[in-house]
Amino acid sequence: MPTPLLLRATTVVDVEAGALVPGVDVLVVDGHIATITPTGTTPPGDAEVVDAAGHFVVPGYVDMHAHPLGLPGASDALELMGAYGITGFRQMSGSPALLAARATGDLGLPADGPALVAMPGDLLTPVNAGTVEAAVATVREQHALGADFLKVASVTPAVLLAVLDEAARVGIPVAGHLPNGIDVREASRRGMRCIEHLGPGVGITAATSTDESAILAEAAAGAKSIRVPKLRLPGMARVMAKVIRRLVVNPVTANTATDVDVLARADATFDEQRALDVAAEFVAHETWQCPTLIRVRTQQLADDPVHTEDPALRYVDAGTLRTWRGSNARFAKVDAGARATYRRNYALQLRLTKLFEEAGVPLLAGTDACGAGWVVAGHALHQEFDEMAAAGLAPLTVLRSTTLGPARFLGTTDRQGSVAEGKQADLVVLGADPLASVDALHDVVGVVRAGRWRPRAELDAVKDRIAAARSLR
Known part of the structure; x- marks a missing residue:
């Protein structure tokens, strides 16, 4: 399992209610969302802390x-x-x-x-x-x-x-x-x-x-x-x-x-x-x-x-x-x-x-x-x-x-489809509000896949590697 991850001071997008939940910390443990709490959470000692202020968290x-x-x-x-x-x-x-x-x-x-x-x-x-x-x-x-x-x-x-x-x-x-x-x-x-x-x-x-x-x-x-x-x-x-x-x-x-x-x-x-x-x-x-x-x-x-x-x-x-x-x-x-x-x-x-x-x-x-x-x-x-x-x-x-x-x-809403405690930590972190414009869905700052944080630099490196190989068929 990846190390614990804390997305600090972010805004969660509630896709069910169509609302924003600002000023929260999202703690991910063992590939699942453990807690969503007001900013100020003390993470586990070995946690990776990501400053997500000004960003928006949506489901993957x-x-x-x-x-x-x-x-x-x-x-x-x-x-x-x-x-x-x-x-x-x-x-x-x-x-x-x-x-x-x-x-x-x-x-x-x-x-x-x-x-x-x-x-x-x-x-x-x-x-x-x-x-x-x-x-x-x-x-x-x-x-x-x-x-x-x-x-x-x-x-x-x-x-x-x-x-x-x-x-x-x-x-x-x-x-x-x-x-x-x-x-x-x-x-x-x-x-x-x-x-x-x-x-x-x-x-x-x-x-x-x-x-x-x-x-x-x-x-x-x-x-x-x-x-x-x-x-x-x-x-x-x-x-x-x-x-x-x-x-x-x-x-x-x-x-x-x-x-x-x-x-x-x-x-x-x-x-x-x-x-x-x-x-x-x-x-x-x-x-x-x-x-x-x-x-x-x-x-x-x-x-x-x-x-x-x-x-x-x-x-x-x-x-x-x-x-x-x-x-x-x-x-x-x-x-x-x-x-x-x-x-x-x-x-x-x-x-x-x-x-x-x-x-x-x-x-x-x-x-x-x-x-x-x-x-x-x-x-x-x-x-x-x-x-x-x-x-x-x-x-x-x-x-x-x-x-x-x-x-x-x-039929998997018990574990997927929204950002909520207990659900799988497959998430996208965006640089703009996706409720304001579809363009925001393209502004991927990072991805959490099965609890592991992947920053934009890593995602861009994957794109560049595949482009260099021209391997898509």
Whole structure:
């Protein structure tokens, strides 16, 4: 265990009440917050004392949609996340091998990187969930392997509903993508725990359209799907994983004319009252949203210099950058009408995020880092904060989406999600008031990870080391 730590004369941000608690000492012992008392606490004799006057203490950030595990350079990606104040992450792609390694304590996570808060097994795709029967069997298998949740992608509406029913029966949450043609309200009623990327596509916006029936029918008829051989061959799952990794750099480059058409029609026929009705379903059935706005933006505005000339690209492996630029070369061939549709659709995603938040739909901050083009681990979560602010979310709402929200979603508020006595000492110390401006969330003075103080100089040294190696993939 690290030596005791005292954050002296600081201000604690109460993320539950949305209030500041100034003039306190935060004592950390054995990786937990022991006391929060008025300034003047006498620390243990061996304690490290940090002058935190003028600073603000918040819970550590959690990236609730990332993919670092199982990839080359995973350790550096996790260390970089830690250097940006991220103390926890939800891994959105797993495998039997990763689940087994976690069970035996052999994941090899760096001590200063974020903690793994949840992980699924293999993605549910046509490979393992091509039929209702296969999908039900996969649900049972992943539940038995100890997956924390199921991640669905590229399945049919019938398969998704069957997955939701079986998952409810065995008691495992479901998160992921909505298939084209699905009634999102029905998915919510059946227990979809979290929808990623606000759909994607017309997964949600079909239901907010005055032309819903026609859009759903056309989307289902023209839906893209991952083609798999009827004959199951050894190693097929690994091959399909490679196909998916190439696709996820920027999925919109694989869109068909039908995909673009239904996206444009759903946007043009958007109805706010219908959106509010959908939001009411999400609230009633506690269907969370992880918008990953930065991920959607890097897809739909892929050629924006904000992404292609981002200084944070200094961390990224040269081969990975070539892949991203190759994807952008394909994006450049997309016709002007389609690109205009994507710009309008991204504006609608921002509008929906604000509308859902005002209606009480619970939100999580996530990035899709480690695989998605122009999305740099660690840095991207701060971009997500800015996109949420651009959508009109208040600073407190943004802060909650990466702290208290994840703890509520995971059912871990007894030990995480707020700065309180008895809770885990995963903290971020900020140089400015995060209730006044989202910009303050970027001003990371230091991080407390599992009770150990990491000052800004140490965090910057980690960033510089990874930049020199250009090891992020």
